[in-house]
Amino acid sequence: MRHSTNWAPVIAGLTLVVPAAQVARAEIYLTEAQATAVLFPKIKLTPRFIDLSVSQCKTIENASDEKVRDPHVRVWWGRKGQALFIDRVIGKHDFITYAVAVTADGNVKGIEIMDYRETYGGEVRRAEWRHQFVGKTVRDPLRLDHDIKNISGATLSSAHVTAGVRRILATYDLLRHQR
Protein backbone atom coordinates (compact mmCIF):
# COMPACT_ATOMS: atom_id res chain seq x y z
CA MET A 1 0.00 0.00 0.00
CA ARG A 2 1.29 3.47 -0.78
CA HIS A 3 0.20 6.94 0.13
CA SER A 4 1.60 10.44 -0.02
CA THR A 5 3.77 11.80 2.72
CA ASN A 6 4.51 15.38 3.69
CA TRP A 7 8.04 16.33 2.58
CA ALA A 8 8.32 19.07 5.19
CA PRO A 9 9.92 17.04 8.00
CA VAL A 10 12.54 15.72 5.62
CA ILE A 11 13.44 19.14 4.30
CA ALA A 12 13.49 20.42 7.87
CA GLY A 13 15.90 17.67 8.83
CA LEU A 14 18.24 18.72 6.06
CA THR A 15 18.11 22.43 6.64
CA LEU A 16 18.11 22.61 10.42
CA VAL A 17 21.15 20.51 11.14
CA VAL A 18 23.54 22.26 8.79
CA PRO A 19 23.44 25.74 10.38
CA ALA A 20 24.14 24.20 13.78
CA ALA A 21 27.75 23.82 12.74
CA GLN A 22 30.41 26.19 13.92
CA VAL A 23 32.82 28.09 11.74
CA ALA A 24 36.47 27.18 11.95
CA ARG A 25 38.79 29.50 13.83
CA ALA A 26 42.54 29.37 13.91
CA GLU A 27 44.16 28.80 17.29
CA ILE A 28 47.26 30.93 17.73
CA TYR A 29 49.01 30.19 20.99
CA LEU A 30 52.38 31.89 20.77
CA THR A 31 53.89 34.72 18.77
CA GLU A 32 57.51 34.55 17.65
CA ALA A 33 58.59 36.78 20.50
CA GLN A 34 56.71 34.68 23.02
CA ALA A 35 58.16 31.44 21.66
CA THR A 36 61.66 32.90 21.89
CA ALA A 37 61.07 34.09 25.44
CA VAL A 38 59.75 30.68 26.50
CA LEU A 39 62.46 28.58 24.88
CA PHE A 40 65.50 30.84 25.38
CA PRO A 41 64.43 33.18 28.18
CA LYS A 42 67.82 34.67 29.03
CA ILE A 43 69.66 34.54 25.75
CA LYS A 44 69.88 37.22 23.12
CA LEU A 45 69.08 35.78 19.72
CA THR A 46 69.79 37.30 16.34
CA PRO A 47 67.60 36.52 13.36
CA ARG A 48 69.35 35.17 10.30
CA PHE A 49 66.97 33.86 7.72
CA ILE A 50 68.47 31.58 5.11
CA ASP A 51 67.43 30.40 1.67
CA LEU A 52 68.74 26.89 1.24
CA SER A 53 70.38 25.94 -2.01
CA VAL A 54 69.25 22.91 -3.95
CA SER A 55 72.24 20.91 -2.77
CA GLN A 56 71.61 21.93 0.84
CA CYS A 57 68.00 20.79 0.53
CA LYS A 58 69.17 17.45 -0.79
CA THR A 59 71.65 17.05 2.06
CA ILE A 60 68.92 17.74 4.61
CA GLU A 61 66.48 15.42 2.87
CA ASN A 62 69.03 12.61 2.81
CA ALA A 63 69.86 13.11 6.46
CA SER A 64 66.26 13.40 7.67
CA ASP A 65 64.33 11.30 5.15
CA GLU A 66 61.96 14.23 5.00
CA LYS A 67 61.25 16.52 2.06
CA VAL A 68 62.21 20.20 2.37
CA ARG A 69 59.04 21.94 1.23
CA ASP A 70 60.18 25.47 1.94
CA PRO A 71 63.88 26.32 1.39
CA HIS A 72 63.42 29.55 3.34
CA VAL A 73 64.64 28.80 6.88
CA ARG A 74 63.63 31.10 9.70
CA VAL A 75 66.27 30.77 12.39
CA TRP A 76 67.47 32.91 15.31
CA TRP A 77 71.02 32.28 16.52
CA GLY A 78 72.54 32.64 19.96
CA ARG A 79 76.14 33.72 20.53
CA LYS A 80 77.33 30.21 21.38
CA GLY A 81 75.55 28.47 18.53
CA GLN A 82 72.16 27.95 20.08
CA ALA A 83 69.35 28.22 17.53
CA LEU A 84 65.64 28.70 17.46
CA PHE A 85 63.78 27.58 14.33
CA ILE A 86 60.25 28.55 13.46
CA ASP A 87 58.81 26.12 10.98
CA ARG A 88 55.50 24.72 9.79
CA VAL A 89 54.24 21.31 8.73
CA ILE A 90 51.03 20.19 7.07
CA GLY A 91 48.17 19.24 9.37
CA LYS A 92 45.16 17.30 8.22
CA HIS A 93 43.68 20.49 6.81
CA ASP A 94 45.98 23.37 7.56
CA PHE A 95 49.54 24.19 8.55
CA ILE A 96 50.84 23.66 12.07
CA THR A 97 53.40 26.29 13.08
CA TYR A 98 55.93 25.32 15.74
CA ALA A 99 59.24 26.42 17.21
CA VAL A 100 62.22 24.21 17.93
CA ALA A 101 65.02 25.32 20.25
CA VAL A 102 68.37 23.62 19.72
CA THR A 103 71.32 23.86 22.12
CA ALA A 104 74.85 24.62 20.97
CA ASP A 105 75.72 20.91 20.99
CA GLY A 106 72.73 19.99 18.79
CA ASN A 107 70.23 18.73 21.35
CA VAL A 108 66.59 19.74 21.29
CA LYS A 109 66.05 22.10 24.21
CA GLY A 110 62.31 22.24 23.70
CA ILE A 111 59.53 22.66 21.19
CA GLU A 112 56.43 24.86 21.26
CA ILE A 113 53.31 24.62 19.12
CA MET A 114 52.58 28.19 18.07
CA ASP A 115 49.62 27.83 15.77
CA TYR A 116 47.33 24.81 15.57
CA ARG A 117 44.17 24.81 13.49
CA GLU A 118 43.48 21.08 13.75
CA THR A 119 41.59 21.53 16.92
CA TYR A 120 41.26 17.86 17.74
CA GLY A 121 44.67 16.46 18.46
CA GLY A 122 45.57 19.54 20.40
CA GLU A 123 47.39 17.11 22.70
CA VAL A 124 50.50 17.93 20.65
CA ARG A 125 50.57 21.12 22.72
CA ARG A 126 50.68 19.22 25.98
CA ALA A 127 53.98 19.44 27.85
CA GLU A 128 54.33 15.67 28.30
CA TRP A 129 54.10 15.03 24.57
CA ARG A 130 56.45 17.86 23.64
CA HIS A 131 58.88 16.81 26.38
CA GLN A 132 59.62 13.60 24.43
CA PHE A 133 61.71 15.69 22.02
CA VAL A 134 63.96 17.20 24.68
CA GLY A 135 67.54 15.95 24.31
CA LYS A 136 66.98 14.45 20.86
CA THR A 137 69.76 14.92 18.35
CA VAL A 138 70.19 14.40 14.63
CA ARG A 139 71.33 10.87 15.43
CA ASP A 140 68.04 9.85 17.06
CA PRO A 141 65.38 8.07 14.99
CA LEU A 142 62.56 10.56 15.83
CA ARG A 143 59.89 8.23 14.52
CA LEU A 144 56.33 7.83 15.68
CA ASP A 145 55.77 4.70 17.77
CA HIS A 146 59.55 4.27 18.11
CA ASP A 147 60.95 7.03 20.26
CA ILE A 148 57.93 9.38 20.00
CA LYS A 149 54.47 8.32 21.16
CA ASN A 150 51.51 8.65 18.84
CA ILE A 151 48.45 10.67 19.81
CA SER A 152 45.22 8.78 19.28
CA GLY A 153 43.03 10.54 16.74
CA ALA A 154 45.81 12.92 15.73
CA THR A 155 48.26 10.53 14.12
CA LEU A 156 48.78 12.73 11.10
CA SER A 157 49.57 15.83 13.19
CA SER A 158 51.91 14.01 15.56
CA ALA A 159 53.66 12.24 12.65
CA HIS A 160 54.20 15.48 10.76
CA VAL A 161 55.48 17.43 13.78
CA THR A 162 57.86 14.57 14.57
CA ALA A 163 59.13 14.51 10.99
CA GLY A 164 59.44 18.30 11.07
CA VAL A 165 61.69 18.21 14.15
CA ARG A 166 63.81 15.54 12.48
CA ARG A 167 64.23 17.80 9.46
CA ILE A 168 65.03 20.81 11.66
CA LEU A 169 67.79 18.89 13.44
CA ALA A 170 69.29 17.92 10.10
CA THR A 171 69.05 21.57 9.03
CA TYR A 172 70.81 22.71 12.20
CA ASP A 173 73.51 20.11 11.74
CA LEU A 174 74.19 21.48 8.27
CA LEU A 175 73.96 25.18 9.05
CA ARG A 176 75.96 25.30 12.27
CA HIS A 177 79.11 24.47 10.34
CA GLN A 178 78.39 27.26 7.89
CA ARG A 179 77.68 30.06 10.32
Place this chain on the structure above:
Amino acid sequence: MIRKGRPQLLLLMAMAFAMKPLPVRADEALFGYTTTTDSLPEGKWEYQQWNTLRDGKAEGTYTALDFRNGVGHGFNSAFQVEFYLNSTLLHTENVPDPGNVQQTLGNQTQFGIDSFSAEAKYRFYSPYKDPFGLSVVFEPELGVRDPERGLDQTYQALNFRLIGQKDFSDDQWLLVSNLDMTPKWTVTSGVPQKTYLFEYLLSGSYRFAPDWFLGLEARNRREFAQQNFGSQTYSAFYIGPTLHYGAQSWWATLTLLPQIGGSPTGLGIDASGTPVQDSFRTLGKQEKFEARLKFGINFADRP
Protein backbone atom coordinates in the same frame (compact mmCIF):
# COMPACT_ATOMS: atom_id res chain seq x y z
CA MET B 1 2.33 -0.19 5.06
CA ILE B 2 4.19 3.10 5.28
CA ARG B 3 6.16 3.81 8.42
CA LYS B 4 5.88 7.33 9.68
CA GLY B 5 9.33 8.89 9.49
CA ARG B 6 8.67 12.13 11.34
CA PRO B 7 9.21 11.02 14.97
CA GLN B 8 12.50 9.33 14.15
CA LEU B 9 13.78 12.32 12.20
CA LEU B 10 12.79 14.73 14.94
CA LEU B 11 14.49 12.54 17.51
CA LEU B 12 17.75 12.57 15.55
CA MET B 13 17.51 16.31 15.04
CA ALA B 14 16.92 16.79 18.76
CA MET B 15 19.97 14.65 19.53
CA ALA B 16 22.06 16.73 17.17
CA PHE B 17 21.06 19.96 18.87
CA ALA B 18 21.19 18.65 22.42
CA MET B 19 24.85 17.66 22.10
CA LYS B 20 27.12 20.68 21.93
CA PRO B 21 29.50 20.30 19.02
CA LEU B 22 33.13 20.66 19.96
CA PRO B 23 36.05 20.44 17.65
CA VAL B 24 37.28 17.05 16.49
CA ARG B 25 38.37 15.98 13.06
CA ALA B 26 39.04 12.29 12.83
CA ASP B 27 36.78 10.11 10.70
CA GLU B 28 35.41 12.91 8.56
CA ALA B 29 34.41 11.57 5.18
CA LEU B 30 36.62 12.87 2.40
CA PHE B 31 34.48 11.02 -0.15
CA GLY B 32 30.78 10.58 -0.75
CA TYR B 33 30.87 6.87 -1.52
CA THR B 34 34.37 5.69 -0.68
CA THR B 35 35.38 5.03 2.92
CA THR B 36 38.82 5.97 4.23
CA THR B 37 40.68 4.06 6.91
CA ASP B 38 40.25 6.81 9.52
CA SER B 39 38.27 6.10 12.65
CA LEU B 40 37.02 8.09 15.59
CA PRO B 41 39.41 8.66 18.48
CA GLU B 42 38.73 6.80 21.70
CA GLY B 43 35.72 8.08 23.60
CA LYS B 44 34.58 10.50 20.89
CA TRP B 45 31.14 10.75 19.29
CA GLU B 46 29.96 11.90 15.90
CA TYR B 47 26.74 12.49 14.03
CA GLN B 48 26.54 11.96 10.28
CA GLN B 49 23.85 12.69 7.76
CA TRP B 50 24.03 11.32 4.24
CA ASN B 51 21.62 12.64 1.61
CA THR B 52 21.71 10.75 -1.65
CA LEU B 53 19.82 11.65 -4.80
CA ARG B 54 19.16 8.83 -7.29
CA ASP B 55 17.51 10.02 -10.45
CA GLY B 56 16.44 8.77 -13.86
CA LYS B 57 15.25 5.47 -15.31
CA ALA B 58 14.80 4.20 -18.85
CA GLU B 59 11.17 5.34 -18.84
CA GLY B 60 8.97 7.53 -16.68
CA THR B 61 10.00 9.81 -13.83
CA TYR B 62 12.05 8.39 -10.99
CA THR B 63 13.58 10.43 -8.15
CA ALA B 64 14.71 8.98 -4.87
CA LEU B 65 16.25 10.79 -1.91
CA ASP B 66 17.96 8.45 0.51
CA PHE B 67 18.60 9.73 4.01
CA ARG B 68 21.08 8.02 6.27
CA ASN B 69 21.40 9.39 9.78
CA GLY B 70 24.13 7.92 11.95
CA VAL B 71 25.60 8.27 15.40
CA GLY B 72 29.07 6.85 15.96
CA HIS B 73 31.42 6.25 18.88
CA GLY B 74 35.11 5.47 19.05
CA PHE B 75 35.88 2.68 21.53
CA ASN B 76 39.62 2.91 21.07
CA SER B 77 41.93 4.55 18.58
CA ALA B 78 41.31 1.79 16.02
CA PHE B 79 37.75 0.60 16.62
CA GLN B 80 34.47 2.44 16.20
CA VAL B 81 30.79 1.58 15.93
CA GLU B 82 28.17 3.60 14.09
CA PHE B 83 24.37 3.15 14.18
CA TYR B 84 22.37 4.23 11.14
CA LEU B 85 18.72 4.83 10.42
CA ASN B 86 18.10 4.62 6.69
CA SER B 87 15.06 6.14 4.98
CA THR B 88 13.95 7.16 1.50
CA LEU B 89 11.68 9.70 -0.09
CA LEU B 90 10.58 8.19 -3.38
CA HIS B 91 8.77 9.73 -6.33
CA THR B 92 7.87 7.58 -9.33
CA GLU B 93 5.64 8.06 -12.34
CA ASN B 94 5.21 5.39 -15.02
CA VAL B 95 8.50 3.70 -14.20
CA PRO B 96 8.80 0.05 -15.30
CA ASP B 97 9.22 -2.35 -12.38
CA PRO B 98 12.78 -3.70 -12.71
CA GLY B 99 11.52 -7.09 -11.55
CA ASN B 100 8.86 -7.20 -14.28
CA VAL B 101 8.81 -4.43 -16.89
CA GLN B 102 5.34 -5.49 -18.01
CA GLN B 103 4.09 -3.49 -15.04
CA THR B 104 5.04 -0.17 -13.52
CA LEU B 105 5.96 0.81 -9.98
CA GLY B 106 2.85 2.97 -9.89
CA ASN B 107 2.68 6.69 -9.33
CA GLN B 108 3.83 7.46 -5.84
CA THR B 109 5.42 10.09 -3.67
CA GLN B 110 6.15 8.57 -0.33
CA PHE B 111 8.59 8.69 2.54
CA GLY B 112 9.44 5.69 4.64
CA ILE B 113 11.98 4.19 6.97
CA ASP B 114 13.90 1.48 5.11
CA SER B 115 16.28 -0.08 7.57
CA PHE B 116 18.47 0.07 10.63
CA SER B 117 22.11 -0.89 10.52
CA ALA B 118 25.11 -1.06 12.83
CA GLU B 119 28.59 -0.59 11.40
CA ALA B 120 31.74 -1.79 13.15
CA LYS B 121 35.05 -0.54 11.77
CA TYR B 122 38.51 -1.67 12.77
CA ARG B 123 41.77 -0.20 11.56
CA PHE B 124 44.81 -2.45 11.28
CA TYR B 125 47.25 0.07 9.78
CA SER B 126 47.23 3.85 9.66
CA PRO B 127 48.30 5.52 6.41
CA TYR B 128 49.89 8.32 8.45
CA LYS B 129 52.51 6.17 10.12
CA ASP B 130 52.49 2.82 8.31
CA PRO B 131 53.37 2.20 4.66
CA PHE B 132 49.63 2.02 3.88
CA GLY B 133 46.30 2.09 5.68
CA LEU B 134 44.07 -0.94 6.10
CA SER B 135 40.65 -1.15 7.74
CA VAL B 136 37.73 -3.55 7.70
CA VAL B 137 34.04 -2.79 8.13
CA PHE B 138 31.23 -5.12 9.07
CA GLU B 139 27.68 -3.76 8.85
CA PRO B 140 24.61 -5.93 9.49
CA GLU B 141 21.36 -4.36 8.31
CA LEU B 142 17.71 -5.12 9.05
CA GLY B 143 15.22 -3.72 6.54
CA VAL B 144 11.46 -3.27 6.32
CA ARG B 145 11.12 -1.49 2.98
CA ASP B 146 12.61 -1.67 -0.50
CA PRO B 147 14.23 1.75 -1.06
CA GLU B 148 14.34 1.22 -4.83
CA ARG B 149 10.66 0.42 -5.38
CA GLY B 150 8.98 1.70 -2.19
CA LEU B 151 7.49 -1.71 -1.49
CA ASP B 152 7.10 -3.36 1.88
CA GLN B 153 9.90 -5.83 2.17
CA THR B 154 11.78 -7.47 4.98
CA TYR B 155 15.45 -8.05 4.48
CA GLN B 156 18.70 -8.84 6.20
CA ALA B 157 22.04 -7.87 4.75
CA LEU B 158 25.63 -8.29 5.91
CA ASN B 159 28.03 -5.80 4.44
CA PHE B 160 31.76 -6.58 4.51
CA ARG B 161 34.14 -3.86 3.38
CA LEU B 162 37.89 -3.97 2.96
CA ILE B 163 39.52 -0.54 2.84
CA GLY B 164 43.00 0.19 1.58
CA GLN B 165 44.55 3.66 1.61
CA LYS B 166 47.85 5.08 0.47
CA ASP B 167 48.83 8.68 1.17
CA PHE B 168 51.42 10.66 -0.75
CA SER B 169 53.28 13.94 -0.43
CA ASP B 170 52.81 14.58 3.30
CA ASP B 171 49.26 13.21 3.15
CA GLN B 172 48.10 15.87 0.72
CA TRP B 173 47.26 13.22 -1.87
CA LEU B 174 45.42 10.06 -1.01
CA LEU B 175 44.33 7.05 -2.98
CA VAL B 176 41.64 4.83 -1.49
CA SER B 177 40.22 1.49 -2.55
CA ASN B 178 37.11 -0.22 -1.17
CA LEU B 179 36.04 -3.78 -1.84
CA ASP B 180 32.47 -4.47 -0.75
CA MET B 181 30.54 -7.70 -0.53
CA THR B 182 26.99 -7.87 0.78
CA PRO B 183 24.96 -11.07 1.01
CA LYS B 184 21.30 -10.07 1.21
CA TRP B 185 18.15 -12.02 1.98
CA THR B 186 14.80 -10.41 1.12
CA VAL B 187 11.13 -11.35 1.39
CA THR B 188 8.72 -9.34 -0.76
CA SER B 189 4.99 -10.23 -0.66
CA GLY B 190 5.92 -13.61 0.77
CA VAL B 191 8.46 -14.34 -1.97
CA PRO B 192 12.00 -14.94 -0.68
CA GLN B 193 15.08 -13.94 -2.66
CA LYS B 194 18.76 -13.93 -1.95
CA THR B 195 21.42 -11.90 -3.69
CA TYR B 196 25.03 -10.80 -3.49
CA LEU B 197 25.76 -7.12 -3.89
CA PHE B 198 29.32 -6.36 -4.92
CA GLU B 199 30.99 -2.97 -5.09
CA TYR B 200 34.46 -1.85 -5.98
CA LEU B 201 35.50 1.76 -5.50
CA LEU B 202 38.76 3.46 -6.42
CA SER B 203 39.11 7.10 -5.53
CA GLY B 204 41.69 9.80 -5.14
CA SER B 205 41.67 13.20 -3.52
CA TYR B 206 44.00 16.18 -3.16
CA ARG B 207 44.11 18.89 -0.55
CA PHE B 208 44.20 21.88 -2.90
CA ALA B 209 43.79 24.54 -0.18
CA PRO B 210 43.60 24.54 3.60
CA ASP B 211 40.40 22.73 4.62
CA TRP B 212 39.48 21.79 1.03
CA PHE B 213 39.87 18.50 -0.83
CA LEU B 214 38.96 17.83 -4.45
CA GLY B 215 38.88 14.34 -5.88
CA LEU B 216 37.42 11.76 -8.18
CA GLU B 217 35.44 8.64 -7.30
CA ALA B 218 34.91 5.61 -9.50
CA ARG B 219 32.49 2.83 -8.61
CA ASN B 220 31.43 -0.48 -10.09
CA ARG B 221 28.28 -2.02 -8.62
CA ARG B 222 27.06 -5.52 -9.37
CA GLU B 223 24.28 -7.79 -8.19
CA PHE B 224 24.18 -11.56 -8.38
CA ALA B 225 20.88 -13.44 -8.14
CA GLN B 226 20.51 -16.50 -5.93
CA GLN B 227 23.89 -15.63 -4.36
CA ASN B 228 25.48 -17.22 -7.38
CA PHE B 229 28.39 -15.44 -9.05
CA GLY B 230 27.31 -17.04 -12.33
CA SER B 231 23.98 -15.18 -12.26
CA GLN B 232 24.86 -11.50 -12.57
CA THR B 233 21.74 -9.31 -12.57
CA TYR B 234 23.52 -6.10 -13.55
CA SER B 235 26.83 -4.27 -13.54
CA ALA B 236 26.94 -0.47 -13.46
CA PHE B 237 29.93 1.89 -13.65
CA TYR B 238 29.94 5.36 -12.16
CA ILE B 239 32.56 8.07 -12.05
CA GLY B 240 32.40 11.64 -10.80
CA PRO B 241 33.98 14.47 -8.83
CA THR B 242 33.95 14.90 -5.07
CA LEU B 243 34.50 18.06 -3.04
CA HIS B 244 35.16 18.11 0.68
CA TYR B 245 35.32 20.90 3.23
CA GLY B 246 36.38 20.32 6.82
CA ALA B 247 35.90 22.99 9.46
CA GLN B 248 36.88 22.57 13.08
CA SER B 249 33.72 20.94 14.34
CA TRP B 250 31.92 19.93 11.17
CA TRP B 251 32.55 18.81 7.64
CA ALA B 252 30.65 18.41 4.39
CA THR B 253 31.25 16.37 1.26
CA LEU B 254 29.49 16.54 -2.10
CA THR B 255 29.90 13.88 -4.77
CA LEU B 256 28.29 13.81 -8.21
CA LEU B 257 28.21 10.34 -9.70
CA PRO B 258 26.64 9.80 -13.14
CA GLN B 259 26.40 6.29 -14.49
CA ILE B 260 28.78 6.04 -17.45
CA GLY B 261 27.91 2.53 -18.55
CA GLY B 262 26.41 -0.75 -17.54
CA SER B 263 24.78 -3.98 -18.52
CA PRO B 264 22.24 -5.16 -19.37
CA THR B 265 21.10 -2.07 -21.24
CA GLY B 266 17.85 -3.74 -22.32
CA LEU B 267 15.38 -4.67 -19.58
CA GLY B 268 12.66 -6.35 -21.69
CA ILE B 269 9.43 -5.41 -23.44
CA ASP B 270 6.86 -3.29 -21.61
CA ALA B 271 3.07 -3.79 -21.67
CA SER B 272 2.73 -1.70 -24.85
CA GLY B 273 5.30 -3.83 -26.66
CA THR B 274 8.06 -1.21 -26.52
CA PRO B 275 11.58 -2.26 -25.52
CA VAL B 276 12.66 -0.79 -22.20
CA GLN B 277 16.29 0.10 -22.72
CA ASP B 278 19.05 2.66 -22.70
CA SER B 279 21.87 3.03 -25.17
CA PHE B 280 24.75 2.51 -22.69
CA ARG B 281 23.49 2.35 -19.11
CA THR B 282 21.65 -0.24 -17.07
CA LEU B 283 18.58 1.40 -15.60
CA GLY B 284 16.64 -1.39 -13.96
CA LYS B 285 17.88 -1.36 -10.38
CA GLN B 286 20.30 1.50 -11.04
CA GLU B 287 19.77 5.11 -12.06
CA LYS B 288 21.22 7.55 -14.57
CA PHE B 289 22.63 9.85 -11.95
CA GLU B 290 23.52 9.90 -8.28
CA ALA B 291 24.63 12.74 -6.03
CA ARG B 292 25.46 12.54 -2.36
CA LEU B 293 25.82 15.31 0.19
CA LYS B 294 27.29 14.18 3.47
CA PHE B 295 27.42 16.27 6.57
CA GLY B 296 28.99 15.47 9.91
CA ILE B 297 29.34 16.98 13.35
CA ASN B 298 31.85 15.66 15.86
CA PHE B 299 31.40 15.85 19.60
CA ALA B 300 34.37 15.71 21.88
CA ASP B 301 35.86 17.14 25.00
CA ARG B 302 38.31 19.85 24.21
CA PRO B 303 41.80 18.41 24.74
